[in-house]
Amino acid sequence: MKILCFILVLSAGFFARSQRESPKIIIGIVVDQMCYDYLYRFEKNYSESGFKKLMNEGSHLKNMHFNYIPTYTGPGHASIFTGTTPRKHGIIANNWLERSSNQNVNCVGDKSVIGIESSPLYGSSSPHRLNTATVTDQLKMTYPKSKVISISIKDRGAILPGGHESDGSYWFDYGKGTFITSSYYMSKLPKWLQDFNQNNNAASYASTWFPLLEKDAYSANDDSPYEKILAGKTTATFPYDIASLCKTNSSLQPFTLSPFANTLLTDLAIIAIEKENLGKDEYPDMLCISYSSPDIAGHAFGPDSKEIEDIYIRLDLELARFLKSLERSFGKTGFVLFLTADHGVVSVPQKLVDDGEQGGYVFVDQIINRLRDSCESRFGVDFILGQTNLNIYLDHDLLKRKKDSVNINDVLALFEKELLNIEGIEQTARGTELFKGLESNDHLLQMLREGFDPKRSGDLLLILKSGYLPKSSLSLNPHQGTSHGSGYDYDTHVPCLWYGSRIKNTEIHQRLNIIDIGPTLLGLIDLPKTESMTGKSISAILKP
Template sequence: MKIYIKSCVFIFAILCSFGKNLNAQRNTTKPKLVVGIIIDQMRYDYLTRFESKYGDGGFKRLINGGFSLENAHFNYIPTYTAVGHTSVYTGTTPDNHGIIGNNWYDKYEKKSIYCVDDANYKTVGNNGDGGKKSPYRMLTTTMTDQLKLAQNMNGKTIGIGIKDRSAILPAGHTANAAYWFDGGSVGHWISSSYYLKKLPSWAIRFNTSGKADEYLKKPWNTLYDISTYNESIADDNNFEEPFKGEDKPIFPHNIPSLRSKNNNYSIIKAIPAGNSLTVDFAKAAIDGENLGQSDFTDFLAVSFSSTDYVGHQFGVDSKEIQDTYLRMDKDLERLLNHLDKKVGQGNYTVFLTADHAAVQVPSYLKSIKIPANYFSYKKFEDYLKSVTKKYFGAEDFIENISNFQVFLNKENIEKKNFTVTNVADVIAENAILFKGIYKSVTAKSMQSGTFSKGILNYLQNGYNQKFSGDVLLVPSPSTISYPKKGSTHGSGYSYDTHVPILFYGKGITVGSSNKKFEIIDIAPTISNLLGIEFPNGNTGKIIREALIK
């Protein structure tokens, strides 16, 4: 009996030791810091188009030393900044997380609203209104929220982006702080009282360092000889919008002299220096917050927004966008090198993606005989009023048209003894006859049917019954509502949905895949790596190929 008891004790001790070793192994697989990088308006082909001019320490380091998804797409409409950032971090689409645009028409308040505006909070960092923000309109949790919950609210989460929405939404509801750049006459990084009572000392030091002014003292010229930028169209063309004060949209751009005519500090948002300033601030946050130095996993969510401003103004084929990405490559290298130094190579995990891509300037496409067009909301609204007058004898049934959605005035429809369903059906049937509209679907169809593939599936994933309109529209390919110089995004076509997804660092294998994945797959993949619960609205799947088995 004694021998039996001793044997049991010995076996129990071995099992306990094994369990402790197993837990130790599990703990060592978790990074000390996760860095989520979103590059605003980055098409996948920017990786391949400019590959020969990238250095080895930026994009190529992530590709060659990490895992690259070559066929990753957004799976919803609309592909806008706020929606993209939210979908990456929540692992789901607007039908669940509730962020259906940057701005959208609120059919309850009868006005247009902005995704992160919140009058319940005050600006932290100055006396302006730029900090009256919060993530309260985002209805689900993010992977950053889930990490905080899993660690009993320990560990730090910091969001950083030139745009407020790009800093706030990824950081989630439970972040320690989110910071964004207040331009105009201010030129400082600010936050909201949702997070903080005052800026930390490191952020104050940064704001008073004069970094922004240093960048604005230099003209924007090309990083390399402009004659070598053979991947882009001619610098002097009719498809780009010059800065205010410029006669032509060509290099060099004299930023010091243009500054006063382009809202002072705000011009830094629209040049590559905005990305450089973001890296500088991110480095200051890593140091000031001691990220990656505790027993818990921290999360730094960084968004680079200047790429989007440049893309909108100059278009995706411009020498300006090429130079912006060559400089972005250098800034990315600076950030990675700082992580090596402060957190340690092998101690952190990075993912890099985009919030959407972009279409070529339609006027440029038309000039080379590729079908493209422009859409006028005013003409479309006049057309729909003629339709409702013809079928219902009324012109006041249309309450709002925005984001390619039609909101009906239910009160006026009911007063005329018609039903919203009947009016929506007629509008959808006639909207398709308008030039530039490729598909039109009623909200009723979104609610009662299931579209399992194709662009209507994307439309359904972006449709939120509580917030979306009564008729949803899909424009024809390469058709946008925008000036004829510069370009935009928002559709479900490949030029807007195809973006990079790169994983790198702790827990990530080396390789690539050309299988189709979706942007919502990032959150469950990172959550699985961290051993935490998925965001509570998650509909994505784990990208197992990217993780060390």
């Protein structure tokens, strides 16, 4: 069931050289929703052994950006580990409208597989929609005895980094509170993970979340009108009795937005290295870790909240603990680690508005209804198939049937005229123009082109103004919480830190693209780029 995307042939001399110089284990850490400025905004409360250690003793790439739209979790993880953009790897969003079924599909959803030791709603997932090879695939193709393990709370955070050839990709089951996988990878969980799940799970880790530090240590206030109030709470303030909130919500969602989920994932990473014997032979192994909880909390509370500040202070301690474990097991030169993020986040738009800055909301469902009315009024037919992720999909079959009386360009022109008069919309782009792939001097348009897939994207794509978010008029408390997805710096500028074997102690200020990470990883273990990679190796961070 695994997909072999390429054939790689290496000479015996090249093989021996890469074996000799490769680190024993490569660690790839993705923090879901980490803005670059978090490195400095919360720095005073960081330890010396976590983020600061990576910043001060490794390579600090200070101007790393995503070079496509939309900046979501699925595309972010895919781009980091494939070394290319959605235009090639096909993961255009977390979900999109599939024309053949007229249904939204998840980027890793796969009805052909079943969950392994999962509850009914979770587990049917695989990388089958990922169109290109990952760094981890290339590693496995070159060294079949190498191991690749990937873990995350989110399924997409584990599956996409692990690629098609992962030895084990494990994610969180919201029904059971344990880690699961799918039949794409194996028929049963390894014994060590079964044992881990028995004692290390949401029920055993859920506790009351108090601020870690004294009140005056934080820069953010606790009580803010811009944060979502969790069911079971009357205010968005500490403390959070996570076990009680899970019971009230009949869901483990409150656990996943707490720092305790990060602790659980760190413990899983440490035990996976031990039980899978990673880094113990001459073949380089790779462990991919994606910390999802900062994103889940960030959507609810926003980047200016005390909750997010506390989560990152605690995540720093998890990172320090993990680094200590790595150095104890492999020494300082036996591993290499990189840390980055899959996207940033915008401040809560309502806060921007109240502070006199540009920002606001575009209620997309109302806009689509308006376009449907205009379409019927002008052409006598509604040609809109659906909308998702600011992509408007037209009904191509209906257009074919009406081709003698209606031209698709006339429909698009009608929509464009109306959309550009709506507050918050910066510009629109037709799918046919994006498909041509022509270079553009318009930075945002070029980014949109890099995120476009003609088989999966819409016919008309929207770009919002800076500070604006798409919302539904049916959203509960739409002016609380926040999101991401744009091509503006608050969403594209993320940390990128490297540490360990063959990594220089340096700072790089040059603007770099997230797709450069993949080629750099391959350069680190002396493997050539895959044909699909469009990024460039950041050779300045590598020792000779």
